[in-house]
Structure formats: C-alpha cells, structure tokens
Amino acid sequence: MSFSDQVHHPLEEALEVQKPLWSEFLVECGGMEEGWTTARAFFGDAAAIDAFLDYERSHHSHMDDRTCAALMMIDYCYVFMLATIPLVAASGIVPDLAPEHIALRMFDDRHEHDGEVHDVRRADIRYLSRRFSTDRPSLGRHGDATLLSGRGELCDTYRVAIENHFSVLVAALVKRSGLGRPALWRLVADAVAGRWLEVGRQLNCLDQARQDAMRVVKHTGSPLYNKQLHFFDLTLRDDNREPIGSWTFRARGGCCRYYTVAKGNLCSTCVLKKPEIRDAELLETMRRHIALLTAGQRT
Template sequence: MTMATGTATAGPAVTAASALARTYLDLVASCEALNVRIASVAPEAHPDGAELTRSEKALDAFIDAEAARIREHHGHAPRRDVAASRALHGYLWSVSLLMSGPWYLERRVPRIAPQDVRIDVAAAAFEIVPGSDFACLSDDPAAGMPGVRVVAHEEALRAELRAAVADHVGPLLAAVGPRARRRPRALWGMAADDLVSGIWYLGRVLDQEDRAVQAATELLPRGIRPFPGGADFRRLAGRDGRRYPTRTRLGCCMYYTLEAAQACSTCPRICDQERLCRLEGEG
C-alpha cells in the first residue's frame, strides 16, 4: 500500500490546516485500527481531552465505557485499574499516531492540544479538527504558511514530536494514574510504548516496516525525558533465516488480564520463542 505525499500544499487556496487535514484523511484511510473522525468544526456532543483531566465525572465515564466494551468482547468484568489502563492505552496510541503519522509521512509535527480532541467514549472514537500549528523543515512547501514553525534539522523535528506528545499526554497521565494504580515511570513507559508502536504499525500497513523501525529508533534511541526508555528494537531469527523486528514493552498494556492465552506480542511475559511462533505463523 502506498500513500500520497507532498501534494497537500499544491495550489494557492491550500492552507496549513487543509494540508494537515489531507494528511489525516490519508492516515485514517490507511490505518484500520485508528478510529478517528476528521471534522470541520469541533463537535460539542463529546468531552474533549482536557475535560478528562479536570472532571472526575468525564474521566469515570471514559473508564466505564471501556469496562463495558471489555465485558462485551471478553465476557467478564475487568478490574477498575485494568479498565483505566486499557482506556488510557487507546487514547495514547491514537492521539500519538495523529502526531507521529504526519511526521513519518510528511516530516510535519502538529501540535494537538487536549481540547482539540473530542472523545466519543461509547464508540471508542476520536474526533479532531485539524489546526494550522505544526513544525516542519525549511524545504517544506508549507514553511511560509501562517502558524507553521520551521525547525533547523531532522533531530530538531524529532524533538518537536517528543515534546508535542509529552505536552499533550502529561496531564492525562496524572489524572488517570491513580485509577490505573500506576506511578509516573510506568505511565510514561506506557506513553513511550504507544508512541513507538503507532509508528511501527503505520510502517507495517504501508509495507515499510524496516523504515518505520528505523524512524522509531531515531525518535527514541534511549530514554529521553520524560520517556523512561527507548524504542529498543531487536531482531529474532526465524527458521528460514528471516529476521523479525520485535521489542519488549516498557509498561504493561494489561491485555493479558483480559485474555490470558493471548498476551500482546511485545509483552514482557512472552518469551522470544513464543514471539517467533506467532511471527512465523503470521508470515
């Protein structure tokens, strides 16, 4: 699968917001797991990300909806901390990909504030109105547009992405932490995992896994505050000599508590032999 790039800024009527909207639409079309709606105006029917951090009622509804989905899909009621962790995981993965996706595809890093994201808690869907605040490199056609910030080089752009994600998710981690029964290091480990895994997923669906692994490694080559660890990919050799990329999560996503026999493939509880069995089965 390929994705159109570099065309969003053609023509005098194009704005920074419309350029970003085009990237989001392409991103959502390619990423089946990304349940995001692109809106032209902010919908008022659903709470935004900022409301989750200041309203206990909104946060409880967010967690309650996840608990209901777990009961429906897995046939049992989860612990409250598990439902909180799973709800947080879904938010972190989706919103991080809304920032890392344009970076990976277009070398642009949007700044998404918590109030820019609305959450349809019943559908586990997110709604966003594309803004015009993003960072790019000097050779980007959007560099002269209002709201667009130019940075000097690729590492500066990576720093923009790390900061954009950290600034967005920090307040939510603090709000959800007590309900998820996790301390800051574990919460930021979860944020790092979801940032890395979103890029990895995008590379796989575009048949660019090696490129995505390299990009995620360059983004988090090690722990860079507030993220406590790096992407830390490694390769596992299969029976036919193929080498599969894998990594071990820094923070548990708690899926093993829902389906004990189906822990996620990057779970610290899964040995490399089991990972290889799964990978070769998928291949």
C-alpha cells in the first residue's frame, strides 16, 4: 500500500465525514487495546451476556429472560446500525463487519428521548480491519477495497455481513434466554429499516433509503425476511381535508416484548397493534406535535 493510501484511506475519511452522527459513542478505526473486546469474544462470553441481560432486568426486576434478550438485541442493534448504515447510505462503503474484526468498549449512559431521561447501555465501536467493499469506482481502486457492481450488490453485501455478524449473537441469546431465532432476527431487521429511514431523512434521500433498506431486509431466504416489516405513509389533514403534512413510518415485524412489562402497553408501530388503531394513534401524535410547534412559533 502506498503512503498516500495510508493517509487518505476511504474508510477513515468516511468515518470523519459521518462523525457528527455519532455524538453518543465513538466510531473509529484502530487496534485492540485494554478495555476493548472483539464482538466475537463478547458473543462467546456467557458471563458478559448474562451481565448485559441483568442490566436490562435492572430496569424492571420482573422481566423474564426472553424480554431481557429482546431488549439486549435492540440495544446492540442501536449501536451497530448507527455505526454502519450511514457509511453504506452516504459513503457507499460496507466495512469488514466480521465479529472478530469489530472491537467493542461497553459503557452505561443516560439518554433523553421525548422529554424523558433513560439509562441506556452503549458501546464505542472500533473497526480493526480497514478492508471494505464499495460500489464507487473511485474508491474501488484502493488496495483495501473490493469493488462491487452497483448499489444492489452493495446492499446485498451489507445484508450478508449483517447475517454473518448477528448469527453468533442470535445463537447465544437463543441458548441463554429461550427466545426464538425468528423473533430475534425480526428485531435485527426492524433496526435496519428504522435506522435507514432516519439516515434517509438526514441525508434528504428518503426514497433511496427506503429502497435500499427493503433490498436488505426483504431478500427471500434471509433470516432478516418477514412479511410484516414494511414502510408506510400517513398524511395529516385539517378540518377541510387539506393536507398539513406527510410522514413515513416503519411498521415493525418484530416485538420488543415491552408490553409484558408496562401493563400491556404496545409500541407506536408494534406488530401486535391493529393497523387502523396504529394509524389513528400516530395521526393524533402528529397533530399534537404540529400544535406544539405552532404554539411555539406564536410565543
């Protein structure tokens, strides 16, 4: 590899460009250091998995093992998808996501969402390998690159990388919690679609984001595939039936099982919720949101 390749490495440049998205944790290239572990080692460490499940249970002591496993998968997916999907969507790069080439440094944090502060478990991410795949010929000339034929193959490559990475964690959580493989894979697919939608909004390429996400999660034969997961649009209208605004949502294919904890409460786009009830509740939430924005502009 030439000196210029080392200075101007496409993966490192992409990480720098996407850095503003990663305010909650680090995403970087580097080597193994004290305090870090590979994803492969973490997935294979029964004590570490138990500690993560115990962390989930610390919020609600009566949670069963299956609910703890679902929430652990959601927390891990939050970090993993946020660390990877912006690279695919914005930079045309799929890093080497083999579990032995991803390093983790776990930590606990506090996160505000919808006006409420929650304890969360996060992880800094370090890419131990600088190998990557890309659909961009200008990047494909780099010595660490594998050049792909186009956007479709880029999404397929990311899907296969996810399947290979998460299969180890899925197997560990099935053994430890008894939650079924399909249920866990549905949570992974939900995370892919949800994060890609958010990235599409941020990059102002929502249509492309929807297409790419569906390419990843709707491949026949993939463990990510399920019929329920999809995107849908809702339009809020005023009393004269004139449109006020439209939004795109992800309809979940999986269930976080939080309804077993919070007295039967279902998430806003839960797969267990009837679509007509889901849509009515989302429209009401949108209406309240618009009212608050309007009131704020008047003050």
